[in-house]
Amino acid sequence: MAEPDIVLYGTNWCSDCKRSKKFFGEQRVAYKFVDVDSDAEGLALVERINDGKHVIPTIVFGDGSNLVEPSNAQLAAKLGLQTTAKCQFYDLIIVGSGPAGLTASLYTAREGIETLVIERGGVGGQAGVTERLDNFPGFPEGVTGADFADRLRAQAERFGVEILSAQEVTRVSIDGQYRVVNTADGGEYRAWAVLLALGSTYRRLGIEGEDDFLGAGVHFCATCDGPFYRGQDVVVVGGGNSAGEESIFLTKFANKVTIVTRDEHLSASKIVAEKVGENAKIEVVTNASPVAFKGKDHLDRVALKDTRTGEERELGAAGVFVFIGLSPNVGMVKDLVKMDNLGFITTDASLQTNVPGIFAAGDVRAGSTKQAASAAGEGAAAALAIRRYVEPLASGMPNAEAG
Numbered sequence: 001m002a003e004p005d006i007v008l009y010g011t012n013w014c015s016d017c018k019r020s021k022k023f024f025g026e027q028r029v030a031y032k033f034v035d036v037d038s039d040a041e042g043l044a045l046v047e048r049i050n051d052g053k054h055v056i057p058t059i060v061f062g063d064g065s066n067l068v069e070p071s072n073a074q075l076a077a078k079l080g081l082q083t084t085a086k087c088q089f090y091d092l093i094i095v096g097s098g099p100a101g102l103t104a105s106l107y108t109a110r111e112g113i114e115t116l117v118i119e120r121g122g123v124g125g126q127a128g129v130t131e132r133l134d135n136f137p138g139f140p141e142g143v144t145g146a147d148f149a150d151r152l153r154a155q156a157e158r159f160g161v162e163i164l165s166a167q168e169v170t171r172v173s174i175d176g177q178y179r180v181v182n183t184a185d186g187g188e189y190r191a192w193a194v195l196l197a198l199g200s201t202y203r204r205l206g207i208e209g210e211d212d213f214l215g216a217g218v219h220f221c222a223t224c225d226g227p228f229y230r231g232q233d234v235v236v237v238g239g240g241n242s243a244g245e246e247s248i249f250l251t252k253f254a255n256k257v258t259i260v261t262r263d264e265h266l267s268a269s270k271i272v273a274e275k276v277g278e279n280a281k282i283e284v285v286t287n288a289s290p291v292a293f294k295g296k297d298h299l300d301r302v303a304l305k306d307t308r309t310g311e312e313r314e315l316g317a318a319g320v321f322v323f324i325g326l327s328p329n330v331g332m333v334k335d336l337v338k339m340d341n342l343g344f345i346t347t348d349a350s351l352q353t354n355v356p357g358i359f360a361a362g363d364v365r366a367g368s369t370k371q372a373a374s375a376a377g378e379g380a381a382a383a384l385a386i387r388r389y390v391e392p393l394a395s396g397m398p399n400a401e402a403g
C-alpha cells in the first residue's frame with residue numbers, strides 16, 4: 001500500500017494532535033503519524049518549519065505545504081470539504097449524515113424536495129467509522145463502514161442532495177413557519193422542516209485517568225486508534241456487541257485483548273460471544289470494573305475492582321478501548337423537543353417530534369433499535385412524513401400545518 005501523503009508530526013499526549021487525528025479519522029483521510037518524542041528526524045523537521053520552535057501538530061501535505069496547530073476549519077478548507085451551503089433556504093435541512101440522515105435525504109431529494117445535510121464530523125455517521133457491517137441487507141459478503149458511507153453519499157449526491165461536513169449545528173429554532181438552523185461558523189439557514197438524525201456518542205466511565213489519558217492510551221474508536229497498538233496488549237471495557245466486535249477487530253493488531261465486563265458473562269449476542277470465545281487472542285475477565293487508568297505520559301495499566309469482593313488489582317495495558325454504550329447527541333435541541341428519561345428524542349408514529357416540522361430518526365430517537373438498517377428505515381419513513389408536511393407549505397396551500 002502506498003504511504004499516505006499527509007504526515008502529522010506530533011505526540012501521543014498533545015490534545016490538538018489528537019483532535020487533528022480524530023478529524024482525519026472522521027473524514028477517512030489516510031495520514032502517517034510521526035511521534036516527535038521518539039523520532040529525532042521528525043522533531044528536526046518540526047523545528048525547521050517553525051523557526052527552531054517545537055510546535056505541534058505540524059502537518060505536512062503531499063503538495064509540500066504545511067499547517068501548524070490548524071483548527072478543524074483550516075483542515076476542512078485544506079482538504080477542500082464543503083462547509084458552507086450554496087443557498088440560505090431549503091425545503092428540508094437534515095442534521096446528521098449517518099444512515100438515517102442520508103437515507104432520508106436521498107428519498108426527499110429524489111422527489112424534488114430541496115435538501116441540505118449538515119454533518120459535524122465525517123459523512124456516514126457511526127456506520128462510516130464501523131470496521132465492517134455484516135448485517136446490512138444487500139451486502140452478502142458484508143461491507144466496510146467506509147465503503148458503505150461512500151456509497152450512501154454517492155447515492156444521495158446523485159439525487160442532488162447538498163452535503164456539508166466538518167460543520168456543527170449549534171442551534172435549531174422556530175421563526176413562524178420557518179425552521180432555523182445555526183452553524184458553528186455563524187451560518188444561518190432556513191427550511192420548512194428539519195430532520196434530527198443526530199445519532200449517539202460513546203459513553204464514558206468517568207473514572208480517574210480517563211481524561212488525562214484520552215488519546216494517550218484511552219480510546220473509544222478501535223477503527224481510528226487500533227492500529228497504534230500493533231503487537232501490544234490492550235483492554236476492552238464492556239460486555240455488549242460493540243465490545244465483542246471491536247475486540248475481534250483489535251486482534252488484527254494487538255498481541256492480546258482482555259475484555260473486562262462487570263457482569264458474570266458477556267451480554268453480546270450469541271454469535272458475537274461465540275466468535276469472542278473462539279479467538280485465542282481474547283481473554284474475558286468477568287465481574288470486574290475499571291476504577292482508574294494509570295501511567296506516566298501514556299497509559300500503561302488499568303486498576304480493576306472485583307465487583308463481588310471489592311478487591312483491587314492492576315492489569316498492564318498499552319491501551320484501553322471503552323465500549324459501554326451510547327448517549328444521544330441532543331445537546332443543541334434539549335430545550336426544543338421532548339425526550340424520554342434517557343435523553344432520546346420522542347416522536348409520534350410519523351417520526352415528528354412535539355414541534356411541528358421537526359422530525360427525528362435513527363439512533364437519537366427514543367425506541368430506535370440502534371442498528372444501521374433500522375436507522376436507514378427510519379430515515380425513509382421520516383422522509384415520507386416530511387414530504388406530506390412540506391408539500392403543502394412549498395406549494396403555498398392554505399391548509400399548511402406549520403406554526
Ligand SMILES: Cc1cc2nc3c(=O)[nH]c(=O)nc-3n(C[C@H](O)[C@H](O)[C@H](O)COP(=O)(O)OP(=O)(O)OC[C@H]3O[C@@H](n4cnc5c(N)ncnc54)[C@H](O)[C@@H]3O)c2cc1C
Pocket residue numbers: 095096097098099100101118119120121122124125126127128130131132133134135136167168169170197198199200242245246329332361362363364369370371372373375
Ligand atoms: C462500533 C460500532 C459498530 C457497529 N456495528 C454495527 C453493525 O455491525 N450493524 C449495524 O446494523 N449497526 C452497527 N452499529 C450501529 C450503527 O452504526 C448505528 O445504529 C447507525 O449508524 C445509526 O445511524 P444514525 O444515522 O441514526 O446515527 P449516526 O450514524 O450516529 O449518525 C449521526 C450523525 O449526526 C452527526 N451529528 C450529531 N450532532 C450533530 C450536530 N450538532 N451537528 C452536525 N452533525 C451532528 C454525528 O456526527 C453523526 O455523524 C455499530 C455502531 C458502532 C459504534
